[in-house]
Amino acid sequence: MLIYLPIAELSVNMFIIFGMGGAVGFLSGLFGVGGGFLLTPLLIFSGIPPVISVATVASQIVASSASAALSYWRRRMIDLKLATVLMLSGAVGTLIGVVVFNGLRSLGQLDLIIGVSYVTFLGTIGGLMLSESVRAILNTRRGRPAQLRRPGQHYWIHRLPLKMRFKRSKLYVSAIPVVALGVGIGFLGALLGIGGGFILVPALIYLLRVPTNVVIGTSLIQIVATMSVATILHAVTNFSVDIVLAIILMVGGVIGAQFGARVGQNMRGDHLRALLGLLVLAVAIRFLFGLVTPPEEAYSINTLAGGPM
Amino acid sequence: MRSLCAGLATLLLSALPAAAEQLTIALSTNNIRIDSGFTGDALTVFGVIERDAATISRNSPYEIAVLVKGPTDTVVVRRKEPLLFFWVNRASETFTAAPSYYALNSTGPLDEIATPPLLARFGLGFANVPLQVAGAAEEATDPDFREAFIRLRKEAGLYTEFAGGVDFIGTSDSVFRTAAWIPSNAPDGRYTIEVYLFSGEVFLAHQQATLNVTKVGFEQFMFEASHNRALLYGLACVLLALFTGWLAGVVFRRD
Numbered sequence: 001m002l003i004y005l006p007i008a009e010l011s012v013n014m015f016i017i018f019g020m021g022g023a024v025g026f027l028s029g030l031f032g033v034g035g036g037f038l039l040t041p042l043l044i045f046s047g048i049p050p051v052i053s054v055a056t057v058a059s060q061i062v063a064s065s066a067s068a069a070l071s072y073w074r075r076r077m078i079d080l081k082l083a084t085v086l087m088l089s090g091a092v093g094t095l096i097g098v099v100v101f102n103g104l105r106s107l108g109q110l111d112l113i114i115g116v117s118y119v120t121f122l123g124t125i126g127g128l129m130l131s132e133s134v135r136a137i138l139n140t141r142r143g144r145p146a147q148l149r150r151p152g153q154h155y156w157i158h159r160l161p162l163k164m165r166f167k168r169s170k171l172y173v174s175a176i177p178v179v180a181l182g183v184g185i186g187f188l189g190a191l192l193g194i195g196g197g198f199i200l201v202p203a204l205i206y207l208l209r210v211p212t213n214v215v216i217g218t219s220l221i222q223i224v225a226t227m228s229v230a231t232i233l234h235a236v237t238n239f240s241v242d243i244v245l246a247i248i249l250m251v252g253g254v255i256g257a258q259f260g261a262r263v264g265q266n267m268r269g270d271h272l273r274a275l276l277g278l279l280v281l282a283v284a285i286r287f288l289f290g291l292v293t294p295p296e297e298a299y300s301i302n303t304l305a306g307g308p309m
Numbered sequence: 310m311r312s313l314c315a316g317l318a319t320l321l322l323s324a325l326p327a328a329a330e331q332l333t334i335a336l337s338t339n340n341i342r343i344d345s346g347f348t349g350d351a352l353t354v355f356g357v358i359e360r361d362a363a364t365i366s367r368n369s370p371y372e373i374a375v376l377v378k379g380p381t382d383t384v385v386v387r388r389k390e391p392l393l394f395f396w397v398n399r400a401s402e403t404f405t406a407a408p409s410y411y412a413l414n415s416t417g418p419l420d421e422i423a424t425p426p427l428l429a430r431f432g433l434g435f436a437n438v439p440l441q442v443a444g445a446a447e448e449a450t451d452p453d454f455r456e457a458f459i460r461l462r463k464e465a466g467l468y469t470e471f472a473g474g475v476d477f478i479g480t481s482d483s484v485f486r487t488a489a490w491i492p493s494n495a496p497d498g499r500y501t502i503e504v505y506l507f508s509g510e511v512f513l514a515h516q517q518a519t520l521n522v523t524k525v526g527f528e529q530f531m532f533e534a535s536h537n538r539a540l541l542y543g544l545a546c547v548l549l550a551l552f553t554g555w556l557a558g559v560v561f562r563r564d
Binding site for chain 1: 346382387388389390391394395397398401453460461462493494496497527528529531532539546549550551554556557558561562
């Protein structure tokens with residue numbers, strides 16, 4: 001069934017878009033990630049303009065993260081103080097991200113930067129995830145216990161000034177890495193149409209040593225907040241949030257996520273991480289391929305503004 | 310400017326003492342409405358060539374070109390070129406007042422119905438689409454950009470040329486009909502329909518009409534809101550997202 005998208009100004013097959021939302025939702029439920037890094041490229045590859053894809057996926061991420069964030073909220077598995085610092089810095093990062101996004105767009109380099117960033121970030125994170133989980137799988141095969149990090153370990157990060165106390169996380173750390181993380185995730189989120197959970201969660205665990213029981217909830221709250229800001233800023237500055245596309249993706253996404261979460265409960269953590277790592281790497285490779293192979297069509301058209309009639 | 314010239318030409322011709330033909334045209338619709346089920350729509354143009362007793366007889370048959378043009382935009386055409394390992398947008402050219410839609414139907418091949426200067430004057434044919442390059446006049450413009458622009462628009466179904474797309478109805482040589490397809494990716498706005506009558510490569514008459522392609526109902530409301538009340542629209546999107554998330558949590562709650 002074809003449906004007309006009022007902002008993208010083209011008609012798409014509703015069931016295909018719904019299916020994409022559902023499939024990405026399934027994977028996001030399975031792996032416990034937002035799925036923006038899959039959904040944005042899928043939309044771009046299926047012919048939705050990158051600007052519309054990035055801006056609309058921001059609103060879709062709000063929906064999919066909000067439902068999970070609520071359940072963590074009910075179970076009080078959130079460090080509110082940490083979340084607030086992350087959210088405020090995230091809003092700043094989002095603002096910078098949208099400004100850069102619009103600047104790149106008018107220079108005609110948006111696609112390139114999106115591509116290069118996807119290759120860099122997804123390549124790195126996917127590679128790390130895959131190698132870490134493969135090591136964990138091999139260790140369990142050989143009957144060795146998983147390596148646990150000793151809690152007393154300190155990095156240079158813990159020696160930075162401007163320390164803040166986060167009671168819920170039992171942390172006393174410098175505000176600098178927390179703010180930097182918030183700004184960075186907000187920036188990437190607005191620029192690339194990703195929630196950034198797959199970067200934020202490992203960063204909170206490994207860099208800041210946030211306890212695992214609050215890390216997911218806290219990161220979800222941060223993602224809901226920054227993606228809400230990103231949605232509004234994209235809507236105000238480049239009018240590219242397509243509400244019809246967003247609704248289809250949201251509904252598909254939240255339904256898919258429920259099934260994904262159910263399947264995910266029956267799978268082992270290291271297996272899940274290995275699969276997620278593979279998936280992330282695959283998206284990175286797809287983008288790399290698009291950047292280095294000679295394009296079939298070297299030319300592209302960009303409409304600037306309605307001229308005189 | 311162009312339409313003014315064409316208008317003057319028509320005026321001059323009609324001022325000649327009853328020598329020339331008159332064109333009368335009608336559209337199947339003056340308003341195409343874009344709603345949620347919009348997948349494109351056909352526009353049919355009908356026309357009659359009117360002659361009176363004083364009209365001189367022509368040695369060659371009538372030839373007709375019907376041009377449907379969409380609202381104009383300023384567009385940038387970019388070309389990817391290799392830079393180190395990557396293919397990067399480097400060279401670009403900006404066209405002002407580029408028609409967003411261009412459908413040209415004619416009774417036969419363009420080079421047989423009118424002389425090149427006439428085709429150029431009326432902007433008939435892909436080679437004559439009026440594209441003005443922005444910036445310093447004639448600073449070594451690269452014709453590849455123009456070609457690429459037209460090729461991409463053709464691939465998008467927005468630029469079409471159909472020699473033989475105008476038919477005379479039945480056995481008459483004065484009543485004709487043609488159809489143009491407005492695809493779903495065509496922008497909304499005011500479209501112009503220009504009909505040119507030729508005979509023996511000589512221009513005889515011109516007539517024009519307009520068509521409005523408008524978003525209606527929900528689509529129009531959303532588009533307006535997203536542009537004129539962008540902040541409210543953005544907030545509404547966020548609230549909708551939060552609501553959907555909350556609703557999903559309630560519906561699928563497992564604890």
